[in-house]
Amino acid sequence: GVAKLPFIDExxxxxxxxxxxxxxx
Incomplete structure (x- = not known):
């Protein structure tokens, strides 16, 4: 999940x- 969204806001x-x-x- 997280790996798919490397651009996500922390x-x-x-x-x-x-x-x-x-x-x-």
Missing amino acids: GRLLGEISKIEHTLT
Whole structure:
């Protein structure tokens, strides 16, 4: 996923990870 979007905004990336972690926990 991340490898496909090397141009993604780091802030947005961290936000997505945060949402994913909330979903997993």
